[in-house]
Amino acid sequence: MSKKENAAPTTHTSESLFGKVNYTWMLIGLAVIALGLLLMAGGNSSDPAVFDQKEVYSSTRITIAPLLILAGLAIEVVAIFKKPKA
Incomplete structure (x- = not known):
């Protein structure tokens, strides 16, 4: 007998990660x-030829947007490490 005949069929049950x-x-x-x-x-x-300091250094671009990006990354980490309910 060959090894293939003696081997039990394997079943793979893949559970979602x-x-x-x-x-x-x-x-x-x-x-x-x-x-x-x-x-x-x-x-x-x-006017693209004129530099407007208020637009470039606004609180939205300097403070709020980076905080939103960091909050989104924190949400991603929590979503990855959160254990799914059985």
């Missing part, structure tokens, strides 16, 4: 990161 709640939180985290990037990018200036 993340649950539905994990994926939901991951999508929320990605949305928060995307919002932070959009806020950091800002909008068009009325």
Whole structure:
């Protein structure tokens, strides 16, 4: 007899690594990161030849947008490490 005939058939039961709640939180985290990037990018200036210090160094671009990106990354970490309910 060969080894193939004696070997028992193996069954692989693959369980999802993340649950539905994990994926939901991951999508929320990605949305928060995307919002932070959009806020950091800002909008068009009325005249591209003129440097407007208020637009470039606004509190939205300097403070709020980076905090949103960091919050989104924190949400992603929590979503990854959160154990799915059995």
